[in-house]
Amino acid sequence: MPTQLPADCLNEIFEYLERDKAALHSCLLVNRLWCEISVRILWKNIWIPVGYEHRMRVETSILNTLIGCLPNKSKTHLQEKGILNSTQISKTCLFDYPTFCKVLSIHMIGQMIIDVFKNQKYLAKEIMKMFMTRTSLKKLSYYNNPNTLNLSFVRYPGTKECFTRLSKLTCSSDIKSIFFCKLSQICFNIESLTIEFNGTISNDLKNLISSQNNLKYLSLSQPFFSMTDWSDIIPSLIKHTNTLIKLKIYWEAYNFLNRSKQLSFITKFSILQELVLSFQRNDHFDEINNILQHSIFPHLKILKFPYRYPKVEILIKFLKNNGKNLKEFFINYTLPILPADDLLNLRISKCCPNLRLLSTLFKKVESLKLFLNRCQQLECFETHYNYGLSERDILGALAESSPKNFFKLKLLYYSYSQLTPEDLEDFFINWKNRVQQKSFYFTMIGKFNNIDDYYINRLKNDESMKMIEKYKKLGILKKFEIINH
Structure with missing residues (x-):
């Protein structure tokens, strides 16, 4: 046996x-x-999105299971309202599924019920009552959008027990203030808080932020049409200067609000380890350039600019002050804003000698080789192939000059690949002959379709796969994947 x-x-x-x-x-x-x-x-987090083609089937299955778990009193009530039939209320479940749920998404429940039952607020109410009495949540997501059903679930019996252990909250600022008021009386140990600013900011939201004992992760978002001035929430935020280690600012709005006034609080977080500034326009940095170039974060390990980025001279000054301990640096170059040269990259290599992950764009292969020689702790390199060096140049530089701990390459595509199976095999042979050898991870990510399929399929044919399997067995290649994203 x-x-x-x-x-x-x-x-x-x-x-x-x-x-x-x-x-x-x-x-x-x-x-x-x-x-x-x-x-x-x-069922810990049953709300993880699935592909569109499977959405209705999955949503129906989840709702039918939750209905089967409802108390008999709720089922009878819903049958009297004409929402459930006798077959639905007679169904029982093998497990008490709601007790397994540690993550709850209010707007996704609302969307599911609208999709399947065409907006049945009575059903939503009974499901939420059930969650309040059977679940101890760790994460809660609650956005106020047209598909979110109007629920006063924070007043249902069992709310205190349900939310006492809440550690992660994702929400929009325009939720009714009673929600924030109730949470501020129950939840004191939220570690991760994400706020999307829409409409006015209530005092109850400020109180909820202030009342937390160990806030570590903070994400603030200003959507495109938002005109919310959230500078008056800063006193509540800076109460957490001794605990906050990760800060993300997402600014999409195009408005005339004073960004320097709203973002000046960034400098207060002296123990910050990760800073992500996701600005949709380059001029969004104009008002905070002075803040950035004089900021000191002695513990900063991760710096990311997923969309636009500050002027090069400002960024260089920031890295001189904060690059020594940096482990990850991410900058996204997209059309029409592309670097004219490799000046920033070479300065990064001087200011950030301990980098382990780099995401940037090189214009010259010599610059990439110089960078690799300077940053001896580098393990992973991400780049947009189509805007910079050719795939052959990148692979050649890595085989020749990458440090001993380097092992991972991610190539991002906006058009077709020119890499051939022969190019790949040449690289694997060169990688095998390195003095310091570590199994290689190679990932190609892009939107591959139509003509792109022809070029990608060259790397997916039988001969190529045999070659790839050969180098996996030799221990030279650990993982090779092509992701159509």
């Missing part, structure tokens, strides 16, 4: 599959023990 792994070992293994719903579904069918363990992980 085969040896059965202990339940705690299986649970630890299945935790790695939390976002792979298909794999978890397969685990359900193995035996009862596997089913009991995997179902808890599957």
